[in-house]
Amino acid sequence: xxxxxxxxxxxxxxxxxxxxxxxxxxxxxxxxxxxxxxxxxxxxxxxxxxxxxxxxxxxxxxxxxxxxxxxxxxxxxxxxxxxxxxxxxxxxxxxxxxxxxxxxxxxxxxxxxxxxxxxxxxxxxxxxxxxxxxxxxxxxxxxxxxxxxxxxxxxxxxxxxxxxxxxxxxxxxxxxxxxxxxxxxxxxxxxxxxxxxxxxxxxxxxxx
Amino acid sequence: xxxxxxxxxxxxxxxxxxxxxxxxxxxxxxxxxxxxxxxxxxxxxxxxxxxxxxxxxxxxxxxxxxxxxxxxxxxxxxxxxxxxxxxxxxxxxxxxxxxxxxxxxxxxxxxxxxxxxxxxxxxxxxxxxxxxxxxxxxxxxxxxxxxxxxxxxxxxxxxxxxxxxxxxxxxxxxxxxxxxxxxxxxxxxxxxxxxxxxxxxxxxxxxx
DNA sequence: CCCAACCTAGACCGATCGGTCTAGAGGAAA
DNA sequence: TTTCCTCTAGACCGATCGGTCTAGGTTGGG
Numbered sequence: 001x002x003x004x005x006x007x008x009x010x011x012x013x014x015x016x017x018x019x020x021x022x023x024x025x026x027x028x029x030x031x032x033x034x035x036x037x038x039x040x041x042x043x044x045x046x047x048x049x050x051x052x053x054x055x056x057x058x059x060x061x062x063x064x065x066x067x068x069x070x071x072x073x074x075x076x077x078x079x080x081x082x083x084x085x086x087x088x089x090x091x092x093x094x095x096x097x098x099x100x101x102x103x104x105x106x107x108x109x110x111x112x113x114x115x116x117x118x119x120x121x122x123x124x125x126x127x128x129x130x131x132x133x134x135x136x137x138x139x140x141x142x143x144x145x146x147x148x149x150x151x152x153x154x155x156x157x158x159x160x161x162x163x164x165x166x167x168x169x170x171x172x173x174x175x176x177x178x179x180x181x182x183x184x185x186x187x188x189x190x191x192x193x194x195x196x197x198x199x200x201x202x203x204x205x206x207x208x
Numbered sequence: 209x210x211x212x213x214x215x216x217x218x219x220x221x222x223x224x225x226x227x228x229x230x231x232x233x234x235x236x237x238x239x240x241x242x243x244x245x246x247x248x249x250x251x252x253x254x255x256x257x258x259x260x261x262x263x264x265x266x267x268x269x270x271x272x273x274x275x276x277x278x279x280x281x282x283x284x285x286x287x288x289x290x291x292x293x294x295x296x297x298x299x300x301x302x303x304x305x306x307x308x309x310x311x312x313x314x315x316x317x318x319x320x321x322x323x324x325x326x327x328x329x330x331x332x333x334x335x336x337x338x339x340x341x342x343x344x345x346x347x348x349x350x351x352x353x354x355x356x357x358x359x360x361x362x363x364x365x366x367x368x369x370x371x372x373x374x375x376x377x378x379x380x381x382x383x384x385x386x387x388x389x390x391x392x393x394x395x396x397x398x399x400x401x402x403x404x405x406x407x408x409x410x411x412x413x414x415x416x
Numbered sequence: 417c418c419c420a421a422c423c424t425a426g427a428c429c430g431a432t433c434g435g436t437c438t439a440g441a442g443g444a445a446a
Numbered sequence: 447t448t449t450c451c452t453c454t455a456g457a458c459c460g461a462t463c464g465g466t467c468t469a470g471g472t473t474g475g476g
Contacts, residue, residue: 019230023228023231025432036454041435043453104316108228108316109313122375163363166329176359235463244424245466250422250423422472422474425471429466430465434460435461436460439455443453444449445449
């Protein structure tokens with residue numbers, strides 16, 4: 001059985017992905033979790049904010065875990081990435097283009113005074129980037145470059161999710177996805193062009 | 209000087225860029241615009257929503273106008289893009305990482321029932337992409353490809369803005385920007401490998 | 417001049433916001 | 447059994463939400 005606490009966090013997590021922190025009402029979350037108000041303020045002294053932070057952590061845990069699992073079960077790390085992106089796109093589609101990134105909406109609403117919430121979000125995005133970077137590295141790309149690419153990767157996909165959401169159309173997002181994976185493959189080829197060949201000049205697509 | 213209506217739209221536009229639709233209160237906007245409530249509901253029968261739509265349109269008009277102007281005054285279209293991105297980054301920095309994309313926050317909060325608001329957002333993003341595509345095309349890339357690249361471009365920058373905002377750090381965003389411009393330059397080189405050749409095929413402006 | 421039309425001004429409204437508080441159910445330890 | 451503590455339950459709170467409505471300028475056309 002799921003505890004009331006778990007149900008609350010779960011409900012908040014989906015609500016955050018759908019409308020962000022400012023957009024959700026506490027009563028709404030309570031209703032979805034089938035829980036009276038007392039439970040919330042018993043488990044989370046910080047109320048709505050505390051619950052949101054827990055929800056953000058849960059979402060990130062799940063999403064990074066999902067990528068890690070796919071990476072473990074796939075021969076090719078880049079294919080794992082592809083499957084992972086596809087999974088998120090399908091969730092968006094299955095929810096009639098309501099369920100986007102669990103963090104993004106909140107990230108754009110939060111203001112300077114909400115330090116804890118903001119910290120949880122930063123931490124979340126860092127964890128996300130780190131997991132993607134790990135995957136890219138597993139594809140044979142040096143760590144430093146993998147981090148750069150991961151940052152770019154996450155940004156582009158976040159933007160794509162957002163635009164697909166408003167437009168209620170994900171063909172767009174598929175394009176983004178394909179472009180990103182293409183970039184990674186190209187980078188991969190640069191890194192291990194032909195193992196027998198020495199003295200490869202490395203040309204980077206990107207320029208810092 | 210500025211009419212009350214203009215002040216209202218202005219105030220709403222900045223508020224949307226800072227906290228999104230759900231995050232702003234009407235009274236807050238009224239105060240910032242130094243305007244009593246009656247004015248809002250006189251000019252906008254749809255109230256908050258109507259004002260937000262007007263604000264979205266204004267923001268998009270400004271932002272696309274800014275790019276168009278830079279394109280007109282710059283020799284190199286890609287340099288125009290660079291200046292444009294820089295401008296947005298600077299605005300984010302100057303506002304202590306509060307002022308992000310004027311549409312993004314709202315785009316992630318809006319739900320299916322808010323059809324008009326959603327339509328304004330979609331229209332806005334389309335206009336934005338179109339203006340970027342026009343610039344990329346001016347850099348010598350065929351229209352169809354320019355549109356693809358523009359979509360990618362906008363997505364990546366939106367995502368970058370968001371992450372820079374939460375992290376209160378824009379070094380990250382500079383990286384995204386550099387990568388994007390690098391990609392464009394690479395694409396440009398592919399398109400016109402030897403510029404001194406005579407009888408350059410003029411690329412058609414439009415493509416079904 | 418008068419009088420609409422337009423705009424300003426803010427009191428006021430019910431609904432909902434996030435949060436507090438008290439009462440008690442349930443179970444484990446004594 | 448009694449006691450204590452965790453968790454459930456929801457009535458209740460002031461503040462704020464978005465929105466309505468009436469009254470009072472202000473202005474330009476007749």
